[in-house]
Amino acid sequence: xxDRIREEARQRFAELGYPTTHDEEWRFTSVAPIARxxxxxxxxxxxxxxxxxxxxxxxxxxxxxxxxLARYASYQNNAFVALNTANxxxxxxxxxxxxxxxxxxxxxxxxxxxxxxxxVSHPRILIVAEPGSQATIIEKYEGVASSPYxxxxxxxxxxxxxxxxxxxxxxxxxxxxxxVATLQVQLGxxxxxxxxxxxxxxxxxxxxxxAVLSEGSxxxxxxxxxxxxxxxxxxxxxIDHAKPHAASHELYKGILDGKSSAVFNGKILVRKxxxxxxxKQTNKNLVLSEESVINTKPELQIHADDxxxxxxxxxxxxxxxxxxxxxxxxxxxxxxxxxLIVAFARDIVDRIKVAPLRDRLEMLLLEKLHGSRN
Amino acid sequence: xxxxEIKNLHATVAGREILKGIDLSIxxxxxxxxxxxxxxxxxxxxxxxxxxxxxxxxxxxVTYDGKDLLEMSPEDRAxxxxxxxxxxxxxxxxxxxxxxxxxxxxxxxxxxGLPDLDAMDFLALVKEKMALMEMDQSLLNRxxxxxxxxxxxxxxxxxxxxxxEPKLAILDETDSGLDxxxxxxxxxxxxxxxxxxxxxxxxxxxxxxxxxIVPDFVHVLAEGRIVKSGGKELALELEESGYAxxxxxx
Numbered sequence: 001x002x003d004r005i006r007e008e009a010r011q012r013f014a015e016l017g018y019p020t021t022h023d024e025e026w027r028f029t030s031v032a033p034i035a036r037x038x039x040x041x042x043x044x045x046x047x048x049x050x051x052x053x054x055x056x057x058x059x060x061x062x063x064x065x066x067x068x069l070a071r072y073a074s075y076q077n078n079a080f081v082a083l084n085t086a087n088x089x090x091x092x093x094x095x096x097x098x099x100x101x102x103x104x105x106x107x108x109x110x111x112x113x114x115x116x117x118x119x120v121s122h123p124r125i126l127i128v129a130e131p132g133s134q135a136t137i138i139e140k141y142e143g144v145a146s147s148p149y150x151x152x153x154x155x156x157x158x159x160x161x162x163x164x165x166x167x168x169x170x171x172x173x174x175x176x177x178x179x180v181a182t183l184q185v186q187l188g189x190x191x192x193x194x195x196x197x198x199x200x201x202x203x204x205x206x207x208x209x210x211a212v213l214s215e216g217s218x219x220x221x222x223x224x225x226x227x228x229x230x231x232x233x234x235x236x237x238x239i240d241h242a243k244p245h246a247a248s249h250e251l252y253k254g255i256l257d258g259k260s261s262a263v264f265n266g267k268i269l270v271r272k273x274x275x276x277x278x279x280k281q282t283n284k285n286l287v288l289s290e291e292s293v294i295n296t297k298p299e300l301q302i303h304a305d306d307x308x309x310x311x312x313x314x315x316x317x318x319x320x321x322x323x324x325x326x327x328x329x330x331x332x333x334x335x336x337x338x339x340l341i342v343a344f345a346r347d348i349v350d351r352i353k354v355a356p357l358r359d360r361l362e363m364l365l366l367e368k369l370h371g372s373r374n
Numbered sequence: 375x376x377x378x379e380i381k382n383l384h385a386t387v388a389g390r391e392i393l394k395g396i397d398l399s400i401x402x403x404x405x406x407x408x409x410x411x412x413x414x415x416x417x418x419x420x421x422x423x424x425x426x427x428x429x430x431x432x433x434x435x436v437t438y439d440g441k442d443l444l445e446m447s448p449e450d451r452a453x454x455x456x457x458x459x460x461x462x463x464x465x466x467x468x469x470x471x472x473x474x475x476x477x478x479x480x481x482x483x484x485x486x487g488l489p490d491l492d493a494m495d496f497l498a499l500v501k502e503k504m505a506l507m508e509m510d511q512s513l514l515n516r517x518x519x520x521x522x523x524x525x526x527x528x529x530x531x532x533x534x535x536x537x538x539e540p541k542l543a544i545l546d547e548t549d550s551g552l553d554x555x556x557x558x559x560x561x562x563x564x565x566x567x568x569x570x571x572x573x574x575x576x577x578x579x580x581x582x583x584x585x586x587i588v589p590d591f592v593h594v595l596a597e598g599r600i601v602k603s604g605g606k607e608l609a610l611e612l613e614e615s616g617y618a619x620x621x622x623x624x
Contacts (some may be wrong), residue, residue, distance in 0.1 A: 026481050043437055136413070158417075228380075257578075319464070321464050322464050322466050324425075324426055324427070324448060325460065325463070325464035325466065325518075326454065326466070326474070326478075327425070327447070327449040327478075328425070328448050328449075328451075328452055328457075329446035329452055329457075329474070329475070329477075329478030329481075329534065329538065330453050330456055330477075330478040330479070330481035330482040330485070330538070331474075331477050331478055332447060332449050332453035332481065333447065333449065333483055335477070335481075339469055339474075339477070340466070340468075340469070343466060343467060343468025343469045344468060345468075346467070346468030346469075347468070357411075
C-alpha cells in the first residue's frame with residue numbers, strides 16, 4: 001500500500017518537476033537553488049523531544065496508518081508533497097485517543113546537519129486526533145550546518161469532531177537551509193484548531209498551511225516571521241470553508257530587515273454551501289530596512305452569499321514618535337527600537353499558551369534583533 | 375549659576391524658522407510659565423529642549439547643569455534629569471506602562487551609578503505615585519497610553535514625572551483638554567513635586583492652569599521670541615487683554 005503510494009508520488013514528481021516562477025503559486029519564490037543542487041539523503045527524521053509523551057507517538061512504519069497517510073496532503077498537485085511522499089524514510093505517527101485530554105505538549109524535533117556535502121531530508125508526520133480529544137503538538141525544526149541542506153517536510157493533521165488542537169511550528173533552521181514545509185489540516189465538526197507558525201531561520205523558506213473546515217469548525221492561523229540578511233520567506237495559507245457556520249481568524253505578522261524578502265499569500269475559499277462563514281484575515285509587516293521587499297496578497301474566493309469575510313494587509317515602519325517617547329524617559333535608542341519591534345509581535349507572542357515556548361520566542365526575537373544591529 | 379541657560383536659540387522645522395532667538399535663564403527651584411498664542415513656538419521650544427530630531431537648531435546654545443544640552447541624545451537628557459510631559463502622549467501598543475516606566479527609571483538609575491530598583495520597591499514607589507495622581511492601578515498593566523482617555527494620558531505624564539523625579543520638568547500644554555477636576559489633580563501632582571532643587575517650565579495657552587500652578591515668572595512667546603517677561607501678575611494681565619495687544623506692542 002505505502003509502496004504503491006510512494007511509486008505514484010515518484011511518478012507524479014517526475015511529471016511535475018520543481019515549480020518555477022511562471023507558476024502563480026510560486027511567482028515570488030524561486031526554488032532554482034534547490035533544483036540545481038545535488039543533495040544526499042541525510043536521514044534526519046522527526047523524533048520525540050526528550051521528556052515528551054512517547055505514549056502517543058509511534059513510527060509510521062509500525063502503525064496502521066493507511067486510512068490517513070497521504071490521503072490529505074495531495075501529491076497529485078504539489079511537487080514538494082510528491083517529493084516527500086516518494087522519499088520519506090520513516091516518520092512519526094501521533095495518535096490522540098478518543099476523548100483523551102493531553103495536558104503536556106507533545107514535542108517533536110527535526111534536527112538537520114550538513115557538513116561537507118549538501119543533504120536533504122523529508123520529515124513526515126501524521127497526527128490523528130480522535131473525536132473529543134485535546135492536545136498540543138509542537139514541531140521544532142533546527143539545523144547546524146556548514147553546507148547547504150534541504151528540509152522538505154509534510155505534516156498531515158486530522159482532527160475528529162469536537163477535538164481541540166493547538167499546533168506550533170518553530171523553525172530555527174541554520175542560514176544554509178532550504179526549508180519547504182507543508183501542513184495539511186482536516187477538521188471535523190465543531191473542532192477548534194489553532195496553528196502557530198513561527199519562522200526565524202533558513203535562507204529560503206516556504207510554508208504552506210492548508211485547513212479544510214467542517215460545520216462549526218473554528219480555525220485560527222497565527223504566523224510570525226522575522227527575516228534579515230538575504231533571507232527569503234514565503235507563507236502561503238489556504239482556509240477552505242467547505243461547510244456552513246465555520247469561523248476562521250488569521251493573523252500573520254512579519255518583521256523584515258536587511259535585504260530580506262517575504263511573501264504572504266492568504267487564500268480563503270468559501271464554498272457554495274458554506275453559509276454563515278465568518279472569516280477574518282490580517283497580514284501586518286514591519287519593514288526595518290529600505291532594502292527589504294514584501295509581497296502580500298489576499299486571495300478571496302467566495303461562492304456563498306450569506307457570509308462575513310474581511311481581510312487587510314499593512315506594511316509599516318517603526319514609529320519615530322514612539323522611539324522618541326521612549327528615549328525621552330531614559331531608554332536608549334537601540335533598546336527603544338527593539339522594544340517597539342517586540343511590541344509589534346506582542347499579540348502573536350501572547351497567543352502562545354505554552355509558557356516555555358513563549359519565553360523562547362521572546363528570546364529568539366531579541367537575539368535576532370541584536371544580531372541584526374551588529 | 376542657573377540650571378538652564380538658553381541663549382539666542384534658533385530652530386527650524388522642515389526649513390521654516392520657528393524659534394527666532396530665545397533667551398531664557400532658569401534657576402533651580404523656580405517655576406516659569408511660557409504663554410503665547412498658537413503657533414508662537416511654545417511646543418517647539420519644549421521639544422527642542424527634550425531633543426526631538428524633527429527640529430534643527432540653527433543657532434544659539436543651551437547650557438543645562440553646566441553641560442551643553444544640545445549635544446546630548448534624548449535619552450542622555452532624560453538620564454541627566456530633563457523630563458518633558460508631552461502635549462500629545464504617544465500610544466505604544468504592546469508595551470505595558472509598568473515595563474516602560476521600569477525601563478526608564480532603571481536606565482536613569484544606572485546613569486546615576488545606582489543599582490536597579492527591585493520589583494517590590496519599584497511597585498511600592500509606583501503605587502505611591504499613582505495614589506498622588508488618583509490613577510487606577512489597572513492602568514499599570516495596560517499598554518502605554520493605548521486606549522487611555524485624554525485626561526488619563528495627561529495624568530500618566532505627571533505620574534511618570536513623579537516616578538522619574540527630574541531636575542528640570544517641562545510641561546507642554548499639560549492642561550489642554552482637561553476638565554476642571556482633572557486639571558486640579560494634575561496641578562496637585564505638579565505642586566507636590568515642587569522643591570528647591572527642581573525647576574519647571576510650564577508651557578500653556580491658557581491662564582487657567584496658573585491659578586493652580588502659581589509660577590514665579592511668566593514669559594510671553596510670540597512669533598518665536600520672548601516678547602515680555604514678568605511675575606505671576608503678567609498671566610492675569612494676559613487674561614484681561616489677550617495676546618493681541620502684547621504681540622502688537624512687541
